[in-house]
Amino acid sequence: MRPWPTDRIALGGDYNPEQWPRATWREDMALMREAGVSFVTLGVFSWSWLEPAKGEYDFGWLDEVMGLLHENGIAVDLATATATPPPWLSAAHPEILPVDRDGHTLWPGSRQAWCPSSPVYREHALALTTQLARHYRDHPALALWHVSNEYACHNLPCYCDTCAGAFRRWLRQRYPGLDAVNDAWGTAFWSQRYTDWDQILPPRRTTTFANPTHQLDFARFGSDTLLDFFREEKAVLVEHSPGVPVTTNFMTLTHFRHLDYHDWAPEQDVVSTDHYVIESLEHPRAELAFSADLTRGIAGGAPWMLMEHSTSAVNWQPVNRAKAPGQTIRDSLAHVARGADTIGFFQWRQSRAGSEKFHSALVPHAGRDSARFREVCELGAIAGRLGEVRGSRVEADVAILWDYQAGWAASGPAMPSGDLEYALVGQSIHRLLRGRGITADVVHPSADLTAYRVVVVPTLYLVRDEHAAAIAAAAESGAQVLVTFFSGISDEHDHVRLGGYPGAFRDLLGVRVEEFFPLLPGETVALSEGTGRLWSEDVTPTTAEVLGVYAEGPLAGRPAVTRARAGGGSAWYLSTLPDDQSLDAVLGRIVTAAGVSPAAEVAPGVEAVRRRGEHGSWLFLANDTAQEQTVEVAGHDLVSDRPVGSVVLEPGGVAVVREA
């Protein structure tokens, strides 16, 4: 077994040699060395090459590739190759194919066309995993096992009959009986009461709004089902290839929410994730930062692996534009700043054929003689100097709570406002804090909140009692807690907490709300400071003091921003989403009250994040503005490899300063 590279931040990516002739493999090795590639992920989509017919295995070509990589000192993250079944399997067993909400079969011809509950699929996948684990267990290039690939990317939820049966079994384990399911789902409503388990179906397309708790439980079931499959694959690896760490690549991009990664993380030897910048977003770089901070939260603060991102364009957005010069480096370091100890890409060499032929790679269509490959080589040199950063932790005094299950519930049918996207408020607050040079951990409500000076609770619509209690305890013990509208509304079954909103947080916040007044698309409401959008409420303070009010309309004079004393800390409430400037002003008051200071004094638009280890600290800087920026910091810049007293950053420029 090869240890994961520790003298550098590992750089590499998905390697798909089966798409190329052998002569190219030799060239690949030379170019990988030139670029400073220290790992590859191998075999992700190789099933049909490794098992051309049932039970007939052909590992010869992979042996050759593994040998070449070993000779060249490159560590292998070896996939179990079970992400996509070969055509012979789906032809022999069409029952493994997933089915959509309308009952349409999703046919083979793309990838991941398998039902998450299919026992037939599992059996075949586990057989291949067993063979691979036995064959490569002692291979000197093997450093890490990569189970499947991006679970749930395309095949969840599946509404097939196999899933219907599996869903019923899952419910029987979760609930003491059918009555309990009826209670939890509130089936007294609309004559939905079940009298036999077999009447329960996946939430297939129906006439109008589906039962929200039925949908919520089906989402939980989907995540649990795939996690169960992951565990089975992992068990095979642990049995036949003991001692080799195991991971699967998550998708912590904020728009991807099929899996509850907080449940998945404890099963990983190292948390790894994929991230792709979506340039069409209003704040693409803030989304990257949020996603990275979420990944770190999922990893419990430990360093994590960026398994995939892109050197340049992707192929799956409506318009796919190449990245600007320098952006490969800047995006990579943005992840490292926030705790990644690995820089991985999809993929090593840009495909000639297939639906990803216009997706960028480390070696583009233009070949070695290209600006992108030169930038990759530059990144390789930087990664080589960043080894000392490995293992250090990101400093953050602020926690922003994120709960996939609250997100599922909040995205349920027939809500007060269809415009309230779960991630929006948390991301807005995160972005404004980032603009102040303040780093936040994005963590689950069950995380240990005691060390944070500020705890932000954005639109935590569904909240469990114990989580609400932990949030209140954080305020009691001195934190500034900021809760936003549409938090604490429902319990774990998505039943509304009665007696007035915001249910679980009413006492903590010292406010009571009887009705919601969400704003229409584009509508704003004047506040005593700035304007609000998206939401408004008629807030009655019980113990809270009023810090800001609505300045017009039916709520004129009613509270928009409040604060209540809570033990050693305070509990702030926002009943609307203020414009950036006004929200930033509220955040400014909160961080001042909490005594939180930025990682460095930087101009707005300059990102500053600090990682700290046993033997030092590193300040990561990135200039997102269009002007040159100077930051006062003394030490050694590992990007330019020069001692610095202050750093001058070009637009788009980056620095990683080992602080004196």
Ligand code: GAL
């Ligand atoms: C990921 C996937 C890769 C590749 C990449 C393209 O979702 O794991 O195999 O398809 O996207 O951006």
Ligand code: ZN
């Ligand atoms: Zn299914």
